[in-house]
Structure formats: C-alpha cells, structure tokens
Amino acid sequence: MNLKDLSDLLGLSQTTVSRALNGYPEVRESTRQKVMEAARAHNYAPNTRAKTLATGKAMTIGHVLPVSKKHEMVNPIFADFIAGAGEIYSDNGFDLLLSVVDDDSEEASYRKLVSRGAVDGIIVHGPKVNDSRIALLRELGVPFVVHGRSTEIEADYSWVDVNNTRAFQRVTEFLLDLGHRRIALLNGLADMDFATRRGAGYVAALEERGMQVDPALMFHEEMTENFGFEIACSLLAQDNPPTAFVVSSIIPAIGVRRAISDAGLEMGKDVSVVIHDDALSYFSNDGDEPAFTAVRSSVRQAGRHVAQALINKIATPGAPVHQEMLEAVLAVGRSTGQAPALRQALEQEK
C-alpha cells in the first residue's frame, strides 16, 4: 500500500492525502478523519526512503561502534547508552543507524555516512585524549555530539560528559579520610579521555594532601574482569600491598573482589574498593547499602541527554554548542572501611 493506492481508494489526490496525514491545515477536518481512518485500516505508513528523499532529512542518527580486531572488545556500556538514546529517538521519530567497523577504518566510515546522506547527525563514543574525529566531523559539517570530551582539542563542540576528575578526586579523598595511604588506581586505556581525567582527579587528591604519587600503583588497561583480577592479585602479593583500590568500572572491580577473597582477605575491612559505577542494568549496585562504594552516573541517562542534545542541534542549526556536565553521586557501600593501620591505632587509644 502506497500513497497512490490510498488516494485512489479514497478518490482524493495524493496531495490531499499527504497533507491530511501530516497535519497540514488546508484540509477539511472530515476529510482528514476519513484519510486517517483509511490509512489505519490499510496499515499504511509512508515509505521512509521516499519521504526522506523528498524532505531532504534522513531522520536518522548515526552511531559508530568501533570494534578492535585485536581485542575483539565491545564497549560494555554501549548497550545501556544506546537504550537511553534510543528512547529519545523513538519519541522524536528518529531512526538509529548503527555502523560496526574495525577501528582502523573508522574515519572512512564517518565520511561515508555523511556523503551518502544516510544520517542527519552523529554521536561520538569513547573520545580519545586527542580525538581526530572531532575535527573530521566539523570539516564534514554534520551535527554531532560527543559522549565525553577530548582534552587536547581546542575547538568548540557539543558534548555531554561526567565530571570524571571531580568524581575521582572525591573518592580518593574519601579513601584518604579513612586513613588509606597506599591506594591503587585501575583505570581504562591510557589514550581514553575519561581515563586521563580520572587519573588527574586521583593525582589531585593525593597531591592536595602532600602525598607522593606512586606510578607503580597506577594501571591502564582495557577494563575487563580479568584485568582487575590480575592486577589485584599481584599487588596484594607484594610486601607492602595497597590497602585500597580505585577502579574505573564495576567490571574490573569484580575481578578485584575475586582477588581479595582469593587472598583470604575481606573487602571493606582489610582492603577497600571504590568504583565508578555506570549503573549498568545487569550489575545493579544500588539499594541502601550497595556492594561497592561508588561514584555513580547512569550511562543510560547520559544516552538520553546526548541524544536530546543532538536532536535539538539538528532542529536548530544555528544554535550555540551544547556542553553539559553531569555530576556523579558518591554512594557509600560495603566495600570501604577504615584503613587497617588507622583502625588499630584508634583501638590502641581506647
């Protein structure tokens, strides 16, 4: 069933039917009712491709999911982010075009998406410290919003980010207040912008208290469960092991927890752990006493904000850039406690 069939059926012109369906005023209300009715009865929906061709709007947002050939890693926050963004798209009549590419042909993929006219806007995932995609997309002149930022890029562009620096400074201070002095940082890959900022927060907290930053306690890797496990195992086996861990995601933190219990220690008592919690749906870490003390910021919520910002940008091309900082909430759970040394000292005092 296409427009012609429908209009023939109704004895009306395509123009009138189209207008009736699209809510234009120059059509009698009784006619509109009839048209709507017939459209529903025959399950008519205008052909997307014809419609977008005619209007010049693709009504589609592009997401590029780079999958490294070597690591075979898929960002675990991706699904939740997409779920959030997708809600907004549905509400606004946009489609979501997902391009899976191996990371070395990523740039070509953006170029093609735009020159094919397949999308009206693009969302940039996982920005690097110095991300070439931002310059590329500006050059291509396509509206885009970055989930995160790119520290070394001077240009103005739209982004929605969590205040990573503040969050990590906060949790580090929290651990310091509990008497921890040797605090390990298990961070994401070093070239990721979020990881840099989190590292900066951690360092800032230590330096503010006049403490040495020990590079031997800072780790950058793909944030797998195994990464957390391996590092924690080797650290805990050292002579002077850290008493606390700051971990960039709940996934490696699960590995850390495993290492702690394998070492016969108790998390929250012998060793403290704080995490950044993206509020992934399958790892709920909430309730009145979450398993992990965490700075929490829902990545799904971020997806909603990024999507909305992009849609606004597409609707109002001249508008200024959208830059939005989300704050992470510090929620204290069962994974943290006073440093053993401090606890002993306090007990002695009694």
Added chain:
Amino acid sequence: MNLKDLSDLLGLSQTTVSRALNGYPEVRESTRQKVMEAARAHNYAPNTRAKTLATGKAMTIGHVLPVSKKHEMVNPIFADFIAGAGEIYSDNGFDLLLSVVDDDSEEASYRKLVSRGAVDGIIVHGPKVNDSRIALLRELGVPFVVHGRSTEIEADYSWVDVNNTRAFQRVTEFLLDLGHRRIALLNGLADMDFATRRGAGYVAALEERGMQVDPALMFHEEMTENFGFEIACSLLAQDNPPTAFVVSSIIPAIGVRRAISDAGLEMGKDVSVVIHDDALSYFSNDGDEPAFTAVRSSVRQAGRHVAQALINKIATPGAPVHQEMLEAVLAVGRSTGQAPALRQALEQEK
C-alpha cells in the same frame, strides 16, 4: 556533490557515471577509471535514500531492542551479538537499523518497520517459548531470522540456535559424575525459550540417572549478578545446601561466586559451579584453565551466522528456511571438583 554534479563535471551523462560506478560492462574501461577517480577525488558517494528508492531495496536490516520499562534491563549479550552481525553487514553493504522500544509496543514497532519499507529483513532477539513475533513477521511477509527458537511455534522459520538442551544435559551429567547430588539451577526468565530448553536438559540428565528433580532448586529470573548472589546466599544457608550450581550466564555466576566466598567456602572444592558462557568480551573465561567450567558458545559468532543467514535469505527469496544448530563446547575450569561426600568416601577407602 551528487550524481548530476559529478556527471556535469566529467562531461558524461548520469547514466554512464552511474554505470561506471556500479560496475556495469557497457562502459569503456578508460571512462570507468576517470569516473572512479573523480568520484574519489570529490568524495562522492551515491545518496543512500535515492539509491534505495530507485532500487527498491533498503539495504538495511532491522533489529528491535525491547527495553522493559519496569526492569530497565538491556540484554547484556546484545552488544556482542550486534558486533558480530555488524561485521557481516559491513562486508555486504548493509546498514543496521536499531529500534529501541518498550516491550509493550514491540509488535507495532515491527509492523511499522515493514510498512515504512525501512528494512529488507529483521532479526528476532530473545524468542519466548511461544513467540507471537514469528507469526507476525510471516504475515508481514518480511524475511527474518530468529536468534534462538520458539518451542511452541509449529511453523517453519529460519533460526540459528545453540543446542541448549544438550549443553545443559552435558554439564549436569558432568556434575553428577563428580558425585554431586543436590544441584541447583539458576536459569533465565521462565518464558524465555532458551531457559526452557536449558531447564529441560538439566531435568533430562537427572532423570536419566533416576534422580528426583527438586523444584526448590530451580530458579528463573532476570540474569543479573544480584540474582545469582541472592539465591546462592539463601541456598547455602540451608540445612542441606546444594553442592553444585548450574548457572545460565556468567553474570549471575559472578554473584554465586561472591555468595560462596562470603559463606567462607571455596568454589571448585566445597561448591562447584558450571555456567553457560556466551564469551562476552569483558568477561573472558578462557585460557587453559578458565575460572569457570563452562559450556561455551560465542554469541558474537552467533551474530555473524544469523546475519549471514538473513542476507542469504534476502538475496534468494525462494530458498528454503535456514535452521542451524550451534554446539557449545564443554571446557573444564577451576570452578568444579568432586562432591565433598564423594571425596571423603574415596579418602576413607585409601
């Protein structure tokens, strides 16, 4: 830059340029070279919407991601599956259209996808035991492939599934061979087809050995980490706790592991755990001695197979249905060992 611009620039007709670009034979090789060159130089790519309108093929595959409003759950295997499918799409020039909908408007979403002509084919995720989507898609006459099956649907349709029954029968037998007699099953939601089949495999293994099936040891829930933790905690606190767990995904198994260590027990010695491992990228459970004994089947690989099957189906409409069974590999890891009772008996014997 569009076709007209490019052909004007070259002093050729749109026809010739189009044919040159699409590899048709009726164009001189030297002309084709010139055209290709110019296209590359000016970064020309044919407008997707115009092209698909003209050809009548959308060159797009639809995926519907239902997100339950109440649970706010996003299937954690989704990202890996998509990554696999996306590779195949890229290789074959297909786009991936992702529709995020809340689960009660799922049917409408499929209808619309088809009547809008937005997709050439659809992939069905997470089939229920009696899934209405299969009848719907057949009625709509759109090519589709199901990731999984739907037990109660008689009709012929294309699917790619893991042999869940066999896999779970196998791991249950494995536990029985180790002397375990009280084996708990932590399964997915009861209406999910895969969960039913896995349950059937578990039951079959027990019955084959003439053992009672204890419904108090079988659990159906959304497969979160918390689910595993809660159930395992309460079971281990019972008078006659199970000595082994069969768990439908690595995620709840992580919760089970946590419960075991919280109870002061050792996994692989006091309590055994076997899992179904989807080989999610952030929870690698491989190497020569994986953390969990598992029946493994890469969901990413499944994504590739499903996508390829659908593309073939679209290319050859008359072809018979594609039904493909993937077998899961049993890999023994460190999470299983002899049942404590059996071990004691054997020691006594010496």
Added chain:
DNA sequence: CCAATTTACCAAAGCGCTTTGAAAAAAGCA
C-alpha cells in the same frame, strides 16, 4: 567499401513521497 554487429554513451521514465502554484468549490458580503 558498405552492411551488420558490437560498443559506448545518452535522454527520459520511474521509485514514493512532499510541496509549489493554480484551480475549483464554498462561503461571505453588499
């Protein structure tokens, strides 16, 4: 060397919609 093929190119129609500009019908006004 000229007719019959083959090769290389082109004009125009069509994909299904929106939108412009015009016309017909209805309503308002004197």
Added chain:
DNA sequence: TGCTTTTTTCAAAGCGCTTTGGTAAATTGG
C-alpha cells in the same frame, strides 16, 4: 444576485538515483 474572499482540492515538479529503450560511433566481415 453577483462579486470577492476563503477554503478545499488537485496537477505537476522535484528529491537523487537506477534502468529501460534507444541512438551514434566504432568495429567487424564479406
């Protein structure tokens, strides 16, 4: 009633591509 204004409808152009049905140019064969 006749004329103007407003409302309602329509025919046709256009979005950017592919593809059909040509025609002119080059090649072949007798």
